[in-house]
């Protein structure tokens with residue numbers, strides 16, 4: 001297997017490195033705030049960011065090239081240069097508008113979402129409608145030239161900070177459950193929007209309940225056709241799964257665990273010398289290599305223009321569980337000090353492993369819970385009979 005890049009791609013990497021050396025100065029101290037907007041604008045101009053987005057909408061409009069995209073990710077990460085703004089706005093809403101939105105919706109929302117001016121939240125889950133999302137009950141009624149939306153969303157990440165929500169709303173109550181949903185955009189400052197933060201076990205407040213009480217949104221703030229929101233949301237979930245995958249994070253996580261095992265003392269010697277710890281580390285390292293090769297399969301398929309299909313889903317599932325296991329071993333190594341890491345407080349040595357552990361549990365639920373992923377892999381990938389409940 002030849003895993004090297006072509007001469008053309010190596011040249012691309014060289015030019016990118018020069019651009020980064022000349023254009024990006026790393027903050028001198030941790031936490032130092034830098035204004036990245038001028039750098040990002042230059043990177044877009046050179047074709048390094050938002051490559052799939054037309055120039056008129058603020059992207060760099062480059063031909064798709066999975067290898068170049070990979071090189072860009074590697075090189076930006078290497079020097080910690082600010083890349084594309086991450087979040088549900090850029091990673092979920094923008095691709096969906098490009099696929100299903102009208103021209104005015106693209107012009108109105110995409111450019112300012114790319115620069116971070118518009119922040120979004122995802123209004124899908126409801127009490128009782130998570131995995132079985134199509135059972136959602138928040139309703140939307142068309143009154144003149146406005147939708148009137150009433151209901152409740154839950155687990156809405158960063159709703160408190162968001163300017164807009166993209167929401168799934170039942171607009172055709174008499175249609176079969178998958179066909180009665182529309183995809184609406186809602187201004188979070190509208191009268192009737194009530195955001196209530198949920199206190200998490202780690203002390204944070206990233207999630208919210210969002211109550212929508214006769215909230216009005218313009219009739220043409222619907223993406224795709226009326227009653228076809230389920231199809232629109234399907235394309236979104238595809239993007240979200242993409243967003244969570246990637247072996248680089250697992251690589252970093254394992255390296256930090258290794259460093260922790262080297263410096264943590266157990267019975268008067270470094271933990272890494274303990275047979276029990278070595279066993280667990282070796283198993284985790286083996287799993288890391290499995291994930292790496294699996295990600296190469298996904299990468300190759302995408303590069304050849306083939307759908308990554310179930311490989312991508314398997315990678316997402318495997319990696320979310322992996323992060324939880326790495327963090328679990330780290331907290332065991334740390335012992336009591338591992339518990340002294342509440343959110344926002346840095347404890348020397350603990351490296352916020354407890355928080356990492358809690359976050360890894362959440363990652364196995366967000367964007368499709370692991371059991372649901374297993375169902376899909378079993379049914380679509382392995383051809384097993386469908387779940388009776390569906």
Ligand SMILES: Cc1cc2nc3c(=O)[nH]c(=O)nc-3n(C[C@H](O)[C@H](O)[C@H](O)COP(=O)(O)OP(=O)(O)OC[C@H]3O[C@@H](n4cnc5c(N)ncnc54)[C@H](O)[C@@H]3O)c2cc1C
Nearest residue numbers: 122123124125130131155156157362365366367369371372
């Ligand atoms: C970090 C994080 C961020 C999130 N952000 C958002 C957000 O911004 N916006 C938003 O709308 N939602 C968000 N969510 C909610 C998320 O989409 C839901 O939590 C998820 O879809 C699961 O739904 P649920 O919590 O209702 O669990 P349930 O659907 O009640 O599932 C509970 C358990 O039962 C299992 N289960 C359910 N059905 C089946 C089945 N048919 N077969 C086998 N097992 C099954 C599940 O795997 C799970 O273990 C977020 C969640 C997390 C953890």
